[in-house]
Amino acid sequence: NGAGHFSFIFFRGIGTGAMHVICGAIVGGGLAYVWQRTWLKIAGTCGLLGAAITFHAIYNLLIAYGSVVQYIAYLLPVLILVVGKLIFRSSIQ
Template identity: 45%
Template sequence: MNYYGVDTIEASIEITPVCEEVMKLFPLLFYILIFEPQRSQIPRVAIAIAVGFATFENVCYLTENGAADFDLLLIRGISTGALHILCGIFIGFGLAYIFRQRAIAITGMVGLLGACGVFHAIFNLLISADGIWRWMGYLFPSGMIIVLVSVWHLMVKLNHMK
């Protein structure tokens, strides 16, 4: 914050999402490059890294801010966990797809990182607002996961009908 001369809100919306998504991407890339897993294993590992990161972030937030308002901490913890799982789903399935096509590997990774950064920034922006916008922010990641799972099930049904 001091280096860029921004306040807490600007940092949480503009800087933090990119830093956190890059920090989750590096261990996944390390895993992919060293262990050369099957494509089907990449999403599981990405989601596991995302869950670990969400847990770590929530513990840090609880340690820093205390547990004075437990209800709010519980809601924030669940929504933050859902956000990181959402980003893990995007990165995992996205990398499993783009590593099949080496020509788009670099641009695909940048695109996936950008998409996850945008989702993360939208979440941070919404939960930093007041009133209904904050609650929409808390529900945003879970709603997106429901949409993704619904689309996935629809695609599976359509592929079985062929």
């Protein structure tokens, strides 16, 4: 499965780590918002978990597909983290 190539292990490790950070941020940041509103607790929690699970599932499917799509999937969460960081930084200033 490509474990013989260092680049495969390196990029997969970075992509997987970034994906888990993004999914954790979706759920954690969303719960901080949702749980301040009583009427939104149950539906909001289910929606956040559904969004994180769906995003992670799409990532896993792209990884399993192979070829060039696999490398695009490795870059996707890293790019999302960079864009999120830039947006967050610009909103603070």
